[in-house]
Amino acid sequence: MDLFQRDIEDVNNESRQLAQKRKIVSLLNKSEKPLTIPGICKKVKLSVPTGTKLINELIERNVIIESGKKETDNGRRPSLYKVDPDYAYSIGVVVLLKGISLSVFNLEMAESITFEDEHFELDNSPECLERVVAFVLDAIEKSGLKGKRILGLGMGITGRVNSGTGYSYNYFNFLEESLTDFFAKRFSFPVYIDNDTHVLGVAEQFFGHARNIRNAFVVNMSRGLGLAIIANGEIVVGEQGFAGEFGHMQFAESNKLCLCGKRGCLGTEVSGYALEQNFQEQVDVGETSLLMVNRSRDKIKYGHILKAAVDGDALAISLVHNMGFKIGKALGNMINFLNPGAIIIGGEFARAEEVLIDSIKSGMTHTALLLPLRSCELMFSSIGTEAASKGAAAIVLRNLKLI
Amino acid sequence: MDLFQRDIEDVNNESRQLAQKRKIVSLLNKSEKPLTIPGICKKVKLSVPTGTKLINELIERNVIIESGKKETDNGRRPSLYKVDPDYAYSIGVVVLLKGISLSVFNLEMAESITFEDEHFELDNSPECLERVVAFVLDAIEKSGLKGKRILGLGMGITGRVNSGTGYSYNYFNFLEESLTDFFAKRFSFPVYIDNDTHVLGVAEQFFGHARNIRNAFVVNMSRGLGLAIIANGEIVVGEQGFAGEFGHMQFAESNKLCLCGKRGCLGTEVSGYALEQNFQEQVDVGETSLLMVNRSRDKIKYGHILKAAVDGDALAISLVHNMGFKIGKALGNMINFLNPGAIIIGGEFARAEEVLIDSIKSGMTHTALLLPLRSCELMFSSIGTEAASKGAAAIVLRNLKLI
């Protein structure tokens, strides 16, 4: 941000012009297509001569570039301008229980390079934190980003996180300072953190199905169960960043004990973990499945079961179907609460769309009121596995108001 | 708004200066205390000479007034300025099933006059709509507002309402146009509508306990059960304005049939209506209460029961306590969902604070996770019965960005 600012900034403290330049850059970056000078000036409420002056200065500094001429029906063809997509980069990091990954994105959010360490295991220790720092520094070293402008690093991390203060409550909570402050000291650019599920929500909001929808839920159905809430066009993180604890909401019908200590948590019935448990229970009472053919009962992970369901395995279908119905009921209740325009199913379970879609819809009808349900579209994420790191990097741009 | 604009506006189309003047007025109105010229200029990023010029023009037009001199430790004492509180007025109207009321507020939101018609009965007919129009016109006539600037009218109305489009779905839905468009034609100022519960939330957000809290729930516990959600500092109305359908969420333990057609709606167990039902049931199985001394079983309304609970009536206490526990459980679940910093109990039930507070808290502990619960404060509304009309009028100012 510092570099970025200094480039837009002039030598003198021209705060008014600086703000206008920032507006121009922000507008150009948000726009899908390149824009003309008259178009830009209209949007930022500037006269054409001053707008031209500022734009030329930004070109001088390599922030924006010309990008051909616009085809018009009549009149002189205007030049088109856009932000140089490679003027600056943002970094997205995802820290999960098992595995850490880092991707570098340019301003157009095109992924340029990705690093992964599948052997990484997250634990709440200074050593692990140092491993994260080393991983990031090493990746930056290898990526050839040296000397290039890095706007910042966004990090999605498992557990409870306060994105406002930058504190992480479950991991690396031994620090005196906030996690973002710690990282800022170690790196030469600002760091923003959020919960892995919220990060997925950001990705869906800017690049996925939630674009142009001001109220939506993004469900992270993987081994655990999380939910990102978009209300009034913004991700809701709540007072301390804990919003979206969907897995621990009391919607379950059974009374299974949850890791949180309570009974009745939805996550005990709907989650990758629960899917594995349910599968084993069914096998134990004599149910059969193609999955058992060349695997032992304990080695079957929820990913296998999801794949089997899509492939037509009866037991897997029945289990997944059952979960869809249950989460559908819970989501239906939440539809009454927040009246979202869309619910997007993301995470590993998204690949079982065919099996889940009808069961979730069916569950929703049991709890949701007619009118809010009618206008809530159920969708499945299509932005794939790199979604999380893209969302993490997007946090940086969001903070700089570039998206 | 038109009058208001024209007064700030100059004869020529000075859109830049106009925007700055609007900023100044907005800043002064939002500020609790009057401000100095240097203070204003700093906030709106204007030089002192230009700021002075604009402020003098606003004084010329009677929009803002001088308000004494500031006490400082050293230097020349600056003059203080504030918006003339009686420069303009906003009108708040509340349309309930039984009763309609209208209050006039000045820019400081001091209530100047109130009109009520307790005999009004809401039904979905053109005649009833005409009665509303007549009531408003009559009240304005009597209020002496003629010739004064009216910024607009905010209306809180029972039932489902889309505040964005201005359509009302349950009442006056026979109109071709939106309800706000209809009113705009009949009155000489803009009209904004919202659900009665959302309006209560706005009141609490700007004048009550939810001030300075970016995430909160405002529960409207009266004959029905509604909830206004404040997330990221804004009221969430959802995609069509249906957010907060708390009464129809499936949290109930019994299977009573709700008016909406579903079973398990929270409103069947927690609401003024349910309280009356429960009371009658208990009386029928032999329970006694002081309330029965000089009233017939059918004549006892939930308001009486709430008063009796506060006065120490055992049966009433037990019933209200029970409801507190149930709504507490439901709210606890929602705490996990949105991580609010406060929950404010408003509506008629707010007066039973002593009886409700512990039962609600107790219910919350059964469902809410420790961390989000710990930081969520339970409060009872203190802005009283005129809250709704104040909230309705506040919608007008919010739309003009004056609060």
Next chain:
DNA sequence: GTTGGTTAGTAAAAAAAATTATAAACTTGC
């Protein structure tokens, strides 16, 4: 191809705003 219509971009003139300088109002310390 020339003329008329249309829009982009630039140059000169006019208007508006920001600096800078100065006067006025006030406190404090000697």
Next chain:
DNA sequence: GCAAGTTTATAATTTTTTTTACTAACCAAC
């Protein structure tokens, strides 16, 4: 009670921005 220091407010000057006017680039129709 008067000088030094501070802050507000206004006047004079400088800078910036907008308007207006004009030229350039393009299409279409004749």
